[in-house]
Amino acid sequence: MVIAGAISENDGNPAKKHKVLVIGAGTCGLRAAEVLIQAGCEVKVLEARNRVGGRIATTTKLGLPLDLGANWIHGNVGNPIIAIAEKAGSSYSIDELDDTIVFAPDGSLLPKRLGDEVVTKMWDYFDEGITYSAQNMETIKPNISFMDYYERKVAAEEGWGEERKAYQLQVADLLGSIVATEIRKQDFRNLHMEEPIPGENLFLSSTYGPVMDLMAETVLKEDGCLELNKPVERVETVQTADGGLVHNVYTKDGHSYTADAILCSIPLGSLKQDRVKFDPPIPERIRQSIKHLGYGSLEKTYITFPNAFWMDGPSYFIFLADPTASDRKTMAAISLAHIAAPHNQPTLLFYTHGETSKHITSILQFSTSPQESRQKILAFFQPYISRLPKYSASNPDCIPRGYVATNWLNDEYAGNGSYTNFPVGLVDGVEDVKVIEEGVKERRLWFCGEHTAPLLGLASVSGAYWAGEIAAKRCLGSFGIAEEEIVTA
Ligand SMILES: Cc1cc2nc3c(=O)[nH]c(=O)nc-3n(C[C@H](O)[C@H](O)[C@H](O)COP(=O)(O)OP(=O)(O)OC[C@H]3O[C@@H](n4cnc5c(N)ncnc54)[C@H](O)[C@@H]3O)c2cc1C
Known part of the structure; x- marks a missing residue:
């Protein structure tokens, strides 16, 4: 400049x-x-x-550097961070992290095509909701959440059975990791404020x-x-x-x-x-x-293993919420084993938001020893880990070697949260x-x-x-x- x-x-x-x-x-x-x-x-x-x-910070606690806060460059068109990242010699991942599989609430795998459809539809509703709210802000009634809109979209789909509709509703919670709260708390009238910078989302594999x-x-x-x-x-x-x-x-x-x-x-x-x-x-x-x-909560938990036992499969795992367990919200994990060398590592990255973030950070806050927090956090994620392809309880590669969980909610200098959002009623x-x-x-x-x-x-x-x-x-x-x-x- x-x-x-x-x-x-x-x-x-x-x-x-x-x-x-x-x-x-x-x-x-x-x-x-x-x-x-x-x-x-x-x-x-x-x-x-x-x-x-x-809220940009890295740790080497598990070996290679990992981002505790921001990790993505959202939108590569006209984005000033791209030039800085280029100058810094950064490496990105885009497509490597896109290969998705979706697990049904009972742990079974959805057929690949169905899983992809469910996820694509979720993003379509989000994009359509942003456009709709931008064009109709004056006429949208107050106190309507994005989830209200989403539910109406699902209800209006023709030719879907009850199970298909249930999957579509369960996956919606993933969008909470974009808006840093449950999407039932995201105002629909102001949803257009979530419109991203255009272009691709780049995962900074070099942090x-x-x-x-x-x-x-x-x-x-x-x-x-x-x-x-x-x-x-x-x-x-x-x-x-x-x-x-x-x-x-x-x-x-x-x-x-x-x-x-x-x-x-x-x-x-x-x-x-x-x-x-x-x-x-x-x-x-x-x-x-x-x-x-509003000011939301988004937390990250990295869990690392001796070897990436899931490696031959997809890189992005979605676990649909278990309706019978209130603490089993829809969850997603990204495989850092799939990013290009030298930044690849046998590590999974789980994102949590809203109430689940509060649960994880309360473990960090109230455990009386590092052993206790380790045991509780790994126990929380174990039901997801155990569903991954090639998981076997008797395989030493499937036993976590370490973890890092962020604690922005208890960080006063981060404002006890992650970033701004737009609550129902705004x-x-x-x-x-x-x-x-x-x-x-x-x-x-x-x-x-x-x-x-x-x-x-x-x-x-x-x-x-x-x-x-x-x-x-x-x-x-x-x-x-x-x-x-x-x-x-
Ligand atoms: C878990 C997580 C994941 C995220 N992922 C992404 C992502 O992938 N991509 C993306 O673009 N964004 C992401 N974000 C959001 C992004 O990190 C923030 O929007 C951005 O870093 C905010 O920058 P800032 O300068 O506004 O605030 P901050 O980075 O928070 O800077 C404010 C500074 O003020 C200091 N401070 C606070 N109080 C005082 C005081 N009293 N006196 C002096 N100093 C004080 C703080 O220590 C801090 O250094 C993420 C955030 C979190 C928490």
Whole structure:
């Protein structure tokens, strides 16, 4: 990115640079800081954790790196993350992970063609629902969930027997891992806010790690710009003697900082909990919009084995919900053994959302020893593992060697959840996002993150990146730099 035209009144006088403080060093905060640094601002980034990346994080606990948060680049058309991933030398998987089999609630395998039809139909309903809600927002009644719409679609299908309809209804819960809650809780009127960036979904087999390294590069190179382990607790805005204003920012460890402008990129879940206090308080319209939007839960559990005993079969497994067991929701697992070398590993990735996520993370929270949580988590997934092709209880390759389960729900710096969603009853989510994104210009205070992204990027890494860029431009605008003067490359 090249910034044409610097901050005019300060040209050649670095001491008079505008001081901007960015709260949070996730994708959004890092991108915002990068744009501001390149425009000549004096930028300070305060990050609560001992690392950058926020909801992008990798672990090597099971050997090769694994993403604990984001793993996919959603939509490769016009997506800014693609260029960074290319520069980072990333590897992707697309088709390798598409070969699906579906297990019926009784554990039997659905015929391949039927399984594929059920899954394709689920995606068709989702896409049609997005289009319908975009075109009919004004006339859709409030308090209708996406599941209500989905059920009507299934009921209207002609020529399907009861069993076929039941499969179609059971598979629907998988979409909860897109919207980070049960789809019965997803508002139908606002479903169009889930529209993805166009193009293919790419699974970053080399993980987001190298991508994040590049995203953090500018900030890390800037002397003294980034401070880790600095949870911000309070932002106080005061008038100066000359009629201007200054922000005093206080961190948990008792330090304070001053700035001319604030970009607050903490998660929506943290804003909802007032994790950073503002004095004077943030305007009521923004508080209300923060309240209206939802904040969902999505967790990942990786289970690794001595060898990928399922290897000769498909790569994507769907287990339909068992109606006789309330804790046996529809589940999906991806085989990381199928991704191309050198990133392949004998590991399964299970996604959980909503109540199932709460169940898994409560095990992590309340177990009294690592052995207890290991035993309980592996026991939870065992009924799924035992259905996989070539599973045999007596084969040592079928005994898990280790696991990693994420715990975003208990992570206060992730806002105790995963990303923004749109709960039943939400009236106008687009307006709420706009209200938060516009911030408090007169106070030079902006909120940004995946929750303030342009519509197609909401709740994603790409959206967080765009949101950082937009907030930085708003901030530069308040210093008198017009949008046209900021040239992005
Ligand atoms: C399990 C999971 C899977 C996901 N999968 C995908 C995916 O495949 N593809 C995709 O595009 N997106 C995915 N997402 C969403 C994606 O990770 C987020 O949308 C994106 O990373 C958010 O970036 P952000 O900068 O808005 O927020 P964050 O990355 O959360 O950054 C906010 C930063 O603020 C810091 N912070 C919080 N409170 C304070 C404080 N008081 N003081 C200072 N710092 C503070 C946090 O530590 C954090 O570093 C996933 C998320 C999860 C949880």
